[in-house]
Structure formats: structure tokens, C-alpha cells
Amino acid sequence: MSKSVAGPEIEKLIQLLAKVPGLGPRSARRAALHLIKKKDQLLGPLADAMREAYDHVGVCSVCGNVDTSDPCTICTDARRDRSVIVVVEDVADLWALERAGALNALYHVLGGTLSPLDGVGPDDLNIKSLVERASNGDVKEIIIAVNATVEGQTTAHYITDQLEGLDLSVTRLAHGVPVGGELDYLDEGTLSAAMRARTRL
Amino acid sequence: MSKSVAGPEIEKLIQLLAKVPGLGPRSARRAALHLIKKKDQLLGPLADAMREAYDHVGVCSVCGNVDTSDPCTICTDARRDRSVIVVVEDVADLWALERAGALNALYHVLGGTLSPLDGVGPDDLNIKSLVERASNGDVKEIIIAVNATVEGQTTAHYITDQLEGLDLSVTRLAHGVPVGGELDYLDEGTLSAAMRARTRL
Missing domain, CATH: 1.10.8.420 (RecR Domain 1)
Known part of the structure; x- marks a missing residue:
């Protein structure tokens, strides 16, 4: 140029x-x-x-998804299980889970992960609004589906702390061998996690 | 998707x-x-x-460049040497030569190369209009700056044949070692071409 x-x-x-x-x-x-x-x-x-x-297109004021309506079509979808909220870092993760059709639940987009080095603190993420949504009585489970990175896990722990005292279970995605994955190419952390969480055939 | x-x-x-x-x-x-x-x-x-x-933005009806005016700013540029036409395969090549500032001449965009396998014949390229431009008496040199591929060279030869009989010289770009290039990484064809076309220091 x-x-x-x-x-x-x-x-x-x-x-x-x-x-x-x-x-x-x-x-x-x-x-x-x-x-x-x-x-x-x-x-x-x-x-x-x-x-x-x-x-x-704009950002959904409830969950942080991007859509043409606010609240978004997922938030207003009556067929979804409103007792479960899946917490993701980014809208791209929401789309990935929706494509997988993994769950028919609601979402909450954090907008990133805690990262003190980059100056990203709790107030920069949509954590306060998550705690508010989680406190409304309808919610029974919060699934923290953040990336399996150091920042993701730090964020997951922070959120778990914030949700303490509320009458709901906080869960995270299972670690293990990717479907179609070859053991030879997997790192030790994934392999030992998959071994610890082994299930009966 | x-x-x-x-x-x-x-x-x-x-x-x-x-x-x-x-x-x-x-x-x-x-x-x-x-x-x-x-x-x-x-x-x-x-x-x-x-x-x-x-x-x-549209295609220049004279040279095939893309521009907001027709004829394009290059074709109407009075400071350019109107006796030289540089023939290129694509507008991207024209842009590349212009960025290099290699020559202050006119251009002619072929729109591709002859490729019988892909069904591209002489009538699919802007060859007829090139011969017309070359015949107008002002043009003294046609520089065929097509890619150094088999298709490019075939096209170059075809064009040279079409221009035969006109009072002008048809030239091509020099082959040789790219500036900054390391001999070790060059193919034999380039090296022997560069050797044959060696110049006095």
C-alpha cells in the first residue's frame, strides 16, 4: 500500500x-x-x-448475543429451558455451541476473560448482569463454557465465587479426548484429564 | 455453515x-x-x-483497467509516454507495475491467458483491441509483461504473431535473479536464464 x-x-x-x-x-x-x-x-x-x-443488528441487552431484535431470538425463544444459562466468552462461542446443538438453553456472553495484564477486570465483563440473571429464582444451573485457557479458568473461578450462596449448581464443560481425535497428537494435560474422568463402557 | x-x-x-x-x-x-x-x-x-x-467503478473501455472514469486516469494521463503499451494479464499486475513505478507508459489488460483446457481462446481475451491500439501509428513498443508461466508464454507468443507486420518492437520482461533473492532458493530455469542474460559489472 x-x-x-x-x-x-x-x-x-x-x-x-x-x-x-x-x-x-x-x-x-x-x-x-x-x-x-x-x-x-x-x-x-x-x-x-x-x-x-x-x-x-445490535447487541442483546439481556445476554450479549448479537441479533436483529433486542432481547435476541434466543432469549425470547419460549421453547428453551430457561433454568439453564450457558456462560461463554464470546458470541463466536455461542454460535459454535448452537451449531453443535449441544443444549437448548439460554446464554450469557461475557465479552472476554479476566486478564489483569491486559487491564481487563471484572467490571469490563458482563459478570454483574450474569449474577443478576442467576438470582431471579428461575435459574437452576449455570454452565461455564469458557475456553480451557488460563484466563478462561481464572474467569470461571471468579464467576463461581460470585455465584456462591445462590441456590443453583455451577458446572463446567467436561475435559477429554476430542471426538475423532488421535491420542498420539493430544497433550498430556488432556490425556490425564480424560483418564481421570474415564467412564464405563 | x-x-x-x-x-x-x-x-x-x-x-x-x-x-x-x-x-x-x-x-x-x-x-x-x-x-x-x-x-x-x-x-x-x-x-x-x-x-x-x-x-x-467500472472497466476502462480502452485498456481494461478498473477506475471511476472511462477512459481511466492512466489512459487520459497526458504525462505518460503514449508510444509504449505494457500488456498484462490482470489489473492486479497493472497495479503491481504501477507500485513499482517501473515505467510511465500505457497499459493493456488481457483479462487472463490463453488456456485451451479451460476453454479460454483468443476471443475471450482483449487481444483484438490490443492489435487495434497497436495499429494506430503512435505506438512504437509493446512490452508483454505476462506471468512467466506456460500459459503466459503461450499467450505472449500468440500476441507476438498477431502484431507481426506492424512497425513496432515487441519486448518482454527480463528473466533473472529477483532483487534480494538468494541463489540457493532459485530454480534451475531462473538461474540459467540469469546466467545467459548476464551483464557487465
Whole structure:
């Protein structure tokens, strides 16, 4: 991007595309060119879809999901089990669990993990609102589905402390061998966790 | 993308983003989420930039470049040497040469290379219009700057044949060692080409 070779409209498009995760300056140029070549099939529809999303998509004030309605379709879905809240770090994790169809419950998006080094404290995450939701009497279980990282586990422990005294069970996802995973490629931590949590065949 | 978990607006955005080169279904989801989170900094401006590009950018009817004006700013640039036309496969190559500032000449974008296996014949490329431009009397040199691939070289030879009989010289880019390149990592073809074309120090 050292020298501007295309017109300002195209340069602007390339600069913004380069900020999209997964694209860099070089691939943004390639993407912009592809979009311009596929004007009617891709560029126009994508511009419309982005405008639509910009105008209509927002963050759910209850759970932190992103959706076109507030509260979101998951929060207002009457067929869901309202006694269980799955706590996730990010909306991407919510989507992953929904794709897996793992549970028909409600969610709560933290918006990150506790990370003192990065200056992320409890007030920067949606923990207070989780405790409020958990206190309403209907909730019987909080499943903490954060990543199995140090920050994730620290956050999980902090949340567990905050929920103490409430009449509900706090659970976490099981550790173990990924389905389809080969033992040879797994780290020792996962293997010993899977061994400890072994179940009867 | 097996199961729709987000609203239709978001799903539509993800589906279209997945068609952008450099992004796949998984990274499109990540990109969509990032865009929605950075609504005002990224999603809105990108939607506008795409709309702008859609409304204003087109293909130059003279050289095949993409630009907001037709003929493009390069074709109408009075400071350029109008006696030299650089023939490239794609607009990306034109941009690359412009960034390099290699020459202050005109361009001609072929739109691909001859490839019988893919059903790309001479009529699918902008070869006829090149011969017309080359015949106008002003042009003294045609530099064929296609990729150094089999298809590129085949196309170069075909074009050279088409230009035969016209009073101009047809040249190609030099083969040799890339600047900053290490001999150890270069293929034999490049090395022997560089050896044959050696110059006096």
C-alpha cells in the first residue's frame, strides 16, 4: 500500500478491507479486485448486506448475543429451558455451541476473560448482569463454557465465587479426548484429564 | 455453515463474506462478528465504500483497467509516454507495475491467458483491441509483461504473431535473479536464464 495506484474509491475500499480479520493489505487488494470484477454478483449484494447488518443488528441487552431484535431470538425463544444459562466468552462461542446443538438453553456472553495484564477486570465483563440473571429464582444451573485457557479458568473461578450462596449448581464443560481425535497428537494435560474422568463402557 | 444460528441478516452477511477471496466459511463468520462489533469504525464505512465502488467503478473501455472514469486516469494521463503499451494479464499486475513505478507508459489488460483446457481462446481475451491500439501509428513498443508461466508464454507468443507486420518492437520482461533473492532458493530455469542474460559489472 506504499503507493496509490487505483482511484481513491478503490484505495478506500482496499484500506477498509485490510482491517477485516483474515485479510491483510495484500489480500485486501486481491479481494477488492475480485469484488469489482464480480460487481453484480458480489460487490452490490455485500454492500447491501453490510448496510442491512449495520442498520438492524445490535447487541442483546439481556445476554450479549448479537441479533436483529433486542432481547435476541434466543432469549425470547419460549421453547428453551430457561433454568439453564450457558456462560461463554464470546458470541463466536455461542454460535459454535448452537451449531453443535449441544443444549437448548439460554446464554450469557461475557465479552472476554479476566486478564489483569491486559487491564481487563471484572467490571469490563458482563459478570454483574450474569449474577443478576442467576438470582431471579428461575435459574437452576449455570454452565461455564469458557475456553480451557488460563484466563478462561481464572474467569470461571471468579464467576463461581460470585455465584456462591445462590441456590443453583455451577458446572463446567467436561475435559477429554476430542471426538475423532488421535491420542498420539493430544497433550498430556488432556490425556490425564480424560483418564481421570474415564467412564464405563 | 451447516446450521443457521444467527439471524438471516447476519447469515446473509457471512455467506457473502465467505465468497471473498482469502476468506472461507469459518473466517467469514469471524469477520462478520468482528464487523458487527466494530459497527461504526468498520462495518458502516465498509458498506459505504462498497456502495461507492459499486456505483462509480467500472472497466476502462480502452485498456481494461478498473477506475471511476472511462477512459481511466492512466489512459487520459497526458504525462505518460503514449508510444509504449505494457500488456498484462490482470489489473492486479497493472497495479503491481504501477507500485513499482517501473515505467510511465500505457497499459493493456488481457483479462487472463490463453488456456485451451479451460476453454479460454483468443476471443475471450482483449487481444483484438490490443492489435487495434497497436495499429494506430503512435505506438512504437509493446512490452508483454505476462506471468512467466506456460500459459503466459503461450499467450505472449500468440500476441507476438498477431502484431507481426506492424512497425513496432515487441519486448518482454527480463528473466533473472529477483532483487534480494538468494541463489540457493532459485530454480534451475531462473538461474540459467540469469546466467545467459548476464551483464557487465
